[in-house]
Amino acid sequence: MVKEIERAGVTVVHMCTVTPISMTVGANRIVPTIAIPHPLGNPALTHEEEFELRYKLVEKALKAFETPVDDQTIFD
Amino acid sequence: MLLVTNNEKVREKFGSLCTLQYVEGGHVDVLIHVRDLVHQGHKLLTHPLAGSVKPNETPFRSVALDDASGALDLESLELIEAALNVCRQFPPRFHRGEDAPADMREDFAEIDFRLIDGAIAPQLQ
Amino acid sequence: MSLRVVHYINQFFAQIGGEEKADYAPEYREGAVGPGLALNAAFKGEAEVVGTVICGDSYFNENLDAAKATVLKMISDAKPDVVVCGPAFNAGRYGVACGTVAAAVKDELNLPVVTGMYEENPGADMFKNKVYIIATKNSAAGMRDAAPKMASLAIKLAKGEKIGASAEEGYMPNGLRVNFFEAERGSTRAVKMLLNKLAGKPYTTEFPMPSFDRVAPGAAITDLAHTTIALVTSGGIVPKGNPDHIESSSASKFGRYDISSFEDLTAADHETAHGGYDPVYANEDADRVLPVDVLRKMEKEGKIGGIYPYFFTTVGNGTAVASAKKYGEAIGKELRDAGIKAAILTST
Amino acid sequence: MRLELGEIHISDIKLGDCSKVENGTLYVNVEELRALLLEDEDLASVDFEVVHPGESVRIIPVKDVIEPRVKVEGSGGVFPGMISKVTTVGSGKTHVLKGCAVVTTGKVVGFQEGIIDMTGPGAEYTPFSKLNNLVMICEPKEGIKQHQHEHAIRMAGLKAAAYLGALGKDVTPDETKVYETSGVMSGKEKYPDLPRVGYVLMLQSQGLLHDTYVYGVDMKKSMPTILNPTETMDGAILSGNCVSACDKNTTYHHLNNPVIHDLLEQHGKTLNFVGVIITNENVYLADKERSSDWSTKLAQFLELDGALVSQEGFGNPDTDLIMNCKKLEAAGIKTVIITDEYAGRDGASQSLADADPAADAVVTGGNANMVIHLPKMDKVIGHPEAANIIAGGFDGALEADGSITAELQVITGATNEMGFNKLSAR
Numbered sequence: 001m002v003k004e005i006e007r008a009g010v011t012v013v014h015m016c017t018v019t020p021i022s023m024t025v026g027a028n029r030i031v032p033t034i035a036i037p038h039p040l041g042n043p044a045l046t047h048e049e050e051f052e053l054r055y056k057l058v059e060k061a062l063k064a065f066e067t068p069v070d071d072q073t074i075f076d
Numbered sequence: 077m078l079l080v081t082n083n084e085k086v087r088e089k090f091g092s093l094c095t096l097q098y099v100e101g102g103h104v105d106v107l108i109h110v111r112d113l114v115h116q117g118h119k120l121l122t123h124p125l126a127g128s129v130k131p132n133e134t135p136f137r138s139v140a141l142d143d144a145s146g147a148l149d150l151e152s153l154e155l156i157e158a159a160l161n162v163c164r165q166f167p168p169r170f171h172r173g174e175d176a177p178a179d180m181r182e183d184f185a186e187i188d189f190r191l192i193d194g195a196i197a198p199q200l201q
Numbered sequence: 202m203s204l205r206v207v208h209y210i211n212q213f214f215a216q217i218g219g220e221e222k223a224d225y226a227p228e229y230r231e232g233a234v235g236p237g238l239a240l241n242a243a244f245k246g247e248a249e250v251v252g253t254v255i256c257g258d259s260y261f262n263e264n265l266d267a268a269k270a271t272v273l274k275m276i277s278d279a280k281p282d283v284v285v286c287g288p289a290f291n292a293g294r295y296g297v298a299c300g301t302v303a304a305a306v307k308d309e310l311n312l313p314v315v316t317g318m319y320e321e322n323p324g325a326d327m328f329k330n331k332v333y334i335i336a337t338k339n340s341a342a343g344m345r346d347a348a349p350k351m352a353s354l355a356i357k358l359a360k361g362e363k364i365g366a367s368a369e370e371g372y373m374p375n376g377l378r379v380n381f382f383e384a385e386r387g388s389t390r391a392v393k394m395l396l397n398k399l400a401g402k403p404y405t406t407e408f409p410m411p412s413f414d415r416v417a418p419g420a421a422i423t424d425l426a427h428t429t430i431a432l433v434t435s436g437g438i439v440p441k442g443n444p445d446h447i448e449s450s451s452a453s454k455f456g457r458y459d460i461s462s463f464e465d466l467t468a469a470d471h472e473t474a475h476g477g478y479d480p481v482y483a484n485e486d487a488d489r490v491l492p493v494d495v496l497r498k499m500e501k502e503g504k505i506g507g508i509y510p511y512f513f514t515t516v517g518n519g520t521a522v523a524s525a526k527k528y529g530e531a532i533g534k535e536l537r538d539a540g541i542k543a544a545i546l547t548s549t
Numbered sequence: 550m551r552l553e554l555g556e557i558h559i560s561d562i563k564l565g566d567c568s569k570v571e572n573g574t575l576y577v578n579v580e581e582l583r584a585l586l587l588e589d590e591d592l593a594s595v596d597f598e599v600v601h602p603g604e605s606v607r608i609i610p611v612k613d614v615i616e617p618r619v620k621v622e623g624s625g626g627v628f629p630g631m632i633s634k635v636t637t638v639g640s641g642k643t644h645v646l647k648g649c650a651v652v653t654t655g656k657v658v659g660f661q662e663g664i665i666d667m668t669g670p671g672a673e674y675t676p677f678s679k680l681n682n683l684v685m686i687c688e689p690k691e692g693i694k695q696h697q698h699e700h701a702i703r704m705a706g707l708k709a710a711a712y713l714g715a716l717g718k719d720v721t722p723d724e725t726k727v728y729e730t731s732g733v734m735s736g737k738e739k740y741p742d743l744p745r746v747g748y749v750l751m752l753q754s755q756g757l758l759h760d761t762y763v764y765g766v767d768m769k770k771s772m773p774t775i776l777n778p779t780e781t782m783d784g785a786i787l788s789g790n791c792v793s794a795c796d797k798n799t800t801y802h803h804l805n806n807p808v809i810h811d812l813l814e815q816h817g818k819t820l821n822f823v824g825v826i827i828t829n830e831n832v833y834l835a836d837k838e839r840s841s842d843w844s845t846k847l848a849q850f851l852e853l854d855g856a857l858v859s860q861e862g863f864g865n866p867d868t869d870l871i872m873n874c875k876k877l878e879a880a881g882i883k884t885v886i887i888t889d890e891y892a893g894r895d896g897a898s899q900s901l902a903d904a905d906p907a908a909d910a911v912v913t914g915g916n917a918n919m920v921i922h923l924p925k926m927d928k929v930i931g932h933p934e935a936a937n938i939i940a941g942g943f944d945g946a947l948e949a950d951g952s953i954t955a956e957l958q959v960i961t962g963a964t965n966e967m968g969f970n971k972l973s974a975r
Binding site: 369382385388390394399404406407408 | 913965973
């Protein structure tokens with residue numbers, strides 16, 4: 001899915017936990033996330049802490065959007 | 077060891093020897109169940125397309141996975157997805173065991189049993 | 202009676218002129234023109250070019266819809282049994298025009314059609330799975346090779362004969378595997394292939410592995426503060442109750458739901474349809490999969506321009522590659538048409 | 550090793566009261582052969598039919614095809630570990646009854662596969678339509694299990710082939726071919742400038758009806774090992790496989806392995822054929838990993854520059870094939886693989902169950918899903934009703950007029966993955 005959307009001229013940031021799969025499916029900008037059942041959250045945290053965690057992850061995604069890349073890149 | 081099957085014959089022999097999950101349904105239903113287990117971190121021990129009986133011919137399937145539920149095993153995931161993909165390409169001739177004529181059903185069941193038996197019996201000793 | 206052939210060529214091969222005449226409007230001429238004579242020779246009396254449609258390459262590509270309609274009408278009026286376009290060799294716009302005309306002849310006129318071009322012509326990738334394209338050399342010097350192959354395939358198609366494998370007929374592989382008998386047995390072919398591979402000489406695999414194709418990275422977004430971001434997920438987030446019944450695995454469709462009125466996703470309004478992982482966490486708070494809450498905050502802070510009013514959702518696990526590709530294409534098209542330049546895709 | 554293969558050309562088979570080979574005709578004393586075969590307690594009856602190329606005959610379902618051979622000089626006997634003792638074979642002199650074969654038929658399981666048509670469109674796809682065949686219809690005793698049944702038919706075929714082969718022991722061959730291989734060291738000295746090539750021969754070994762035996766050893770219980778190419782010509786490898794008719798390697802294929810013959814043809818000219826690595830296709834995934842590791846390790850041991858890999862069967866053997874290819878390529882050994890395809894009836898589906906970019910040199914035996922119409926034959930030997938339940942058959946594949954519409958995969962040997970045939974696909 002990543003490839004087809006990017007092929008249409010839309011820059012895609014793929015946020016996922018299993019980055020090797022992301023590499024396999026051809027994502028170019030990859031942001032690793034927390035865990036498979038809750039990629040952008042962590043139920044062990046309070047609601048506020050979780051929001052903060054998610055905010056930081058999405059900030060990484062924004063950073064990835066702004067960064068020119070030539071090849072598949074993981075934004076840790 | 078975790079054994080997933082829709083074959084009564086396999087359940088009879090291995091039900092008491094290892095953890096067995098019996099699937100009510102067809103070949104693809106077994107593979108989907110196995111796929112879900114792989115997502116839960118189980119590793120495949122046997123190939124999900126064992127045998128050269130075409131997957132759209134035989135209604136029976138038995139697959140062994142490990143007990144441990146660890147990190148997602150990518151090779152297992154690739155194998156099970158590829159197997160499902162092959163099955164989806166060809167519509168099944170018999171959706172479930174009971175759809176096959178009696179003598180064929182027995183033979184399909186026997187082959188599935190033998191294949192899994194040959195693969196896992198040495199591991200269970 | 203010989204079969205009636207209508208031939209489509211560009212201004213250059215019609216000897217009207219080069220780039221300066223590329224805006225030449227469609228014209229119909231009786232009989233064969235330019236390369237049509239080579240085709241006639243190759244038809245050996247079994248078929249004959251009865252008319253030629255000529256169109257400038259720029260004209261065709263810049264007035265696509267109108268030009269296509271005019272060209273199709275000219276072709277159809279000449280009542281052909283089969284249509285031949287080109288060959289275009291390595292001329293890019295000519296190749297795209299030949300492919301476009303050929304596909305339209307096949308789909309709209311329901312007539313058999315053959316075109317030809319060099320494998321790196323952009324028209325080849327665009328149309329090789331839609332119409333028969335004879336693989337030619339990269340310049341018009343390849344006319345002598347191309348004409349007999351195009352002529353022979355055109356006659357077979359016109360007569361409704363069985364079409365052989367790509368390697369036999371000379372057309373570009375079109376994704377459909379066709380059996381045929383080789384001159385040598387497989388083991389002999391394998392030994393020869395190995396000797397070539399060992400010697401570093403070229404060889405052609407008989408079965409190209411499915412392409413592990415890559416898409417070039419999209420452009421960096423320089424102005425996020427004014428960029429609308431679309432949200433896509435393969436984590437199966439759906440409005441509460443899963444109104445479209447997206448399957449928990451092997452999804453046969455994708456969902457598209459309005460989030461323009463949501464500041465935050467909660468257990469009251471969203472859940473997951475995903476069957477491949479423990480759904481509890483996503484059901485408690487769907488923001489854990491689709492970060493609507495933080496993006497709204499960023500929108501307010503002026504960090505991003507906004508969120509596309511609809512999000513797209515599917516279930517990653519078990520969804521066939523071909524389906525995922527289809528969904529991706531549909532989502533990509535909508536976003537492109539809406540002028541969206543950035544998308545976040547989350548996966549579980 | 551040096552093996553002389555004396556070919557006795559057989560142009561006809563006749564049933565009679567004396568077994569002999571005379572002037573190119575194989576005479577078979579049916580009663581004597583039947584008595585020999587019925588020594589097996591599991592068999593109730595054996596019937597014989599002779600079929601010739603071009604006759605309007607259909608054989609269904611075919612279990613195995615075996616070429617009669619006999620050891621004339623040198624150690625051991627044909628089909629070691631099954632018919633003869635386990636002594637190493639592959640040197641000396643062997644006689645072959647060329648142009649004929651033993652074809653065993655019998656319904657081991659309800660969906661038994663395999664058709665040989667001796668004429669018509671189906672005949673073009675099977676090499677066995679070009680042979681004079683002694684067809685043996687073997688019926689088991691009541692109540693025996695599938696694996697006993699398979700064993701009984703397999704042994705009957707081998708016994709018959711050895712019995713017939715022995716008739717050629719004292720016959721002067723029409724043609725003699727000499728196959729000579731070198732040792733690892735001597736080969737390197739003899740052909741210092743030729744690329745070192747090996748053959749990775751994958752053997753079906755998944756279990757019941759999917760087995761292959763090497764010197765009598767069930768291959769699924771063996772580690773990959775090395776054979777001298779000529780050993781296969783004396784029957785070191787025997788088929789116990791009944792499944793996937795189009796791409797199973799019959800015993801006939803093993804005896805006449807085309808990759809081995811073509812590599813020996815080039816040996817000393819364009820390449821140095823170092824040896825055959827046999828490996829298995831097991832169900833257990835750790836076995837697949839281990840076996841492909843080992844086949845690559847052995848290839849490195851032999852210091853190969855290049856390797857050919859052939860496959861048997863469909864589905865999970867694709868995984869073994871790709872593992873072997875990937876690992877060989879990663880070890881710097883240039884590799885070509887031979888397979889076949891299941892691309893759907895329209896040819897549009899994914900051909901293999903596994904794939905990798907390392908597999909960039911592939912030879913294909915064709916698309917097994919291609920639909921073929923087999924017209925009625927005047928005579929059907931075996932169990933015609935099997936056509937209805939054959940893999941790749943349609944429901945009601947056997948039409949009222951006796952014709953069959955089915956996929957190519959019903960035909961024995963049609964898409965052979967050793968590259969036995971000319972059929973291919975693009």
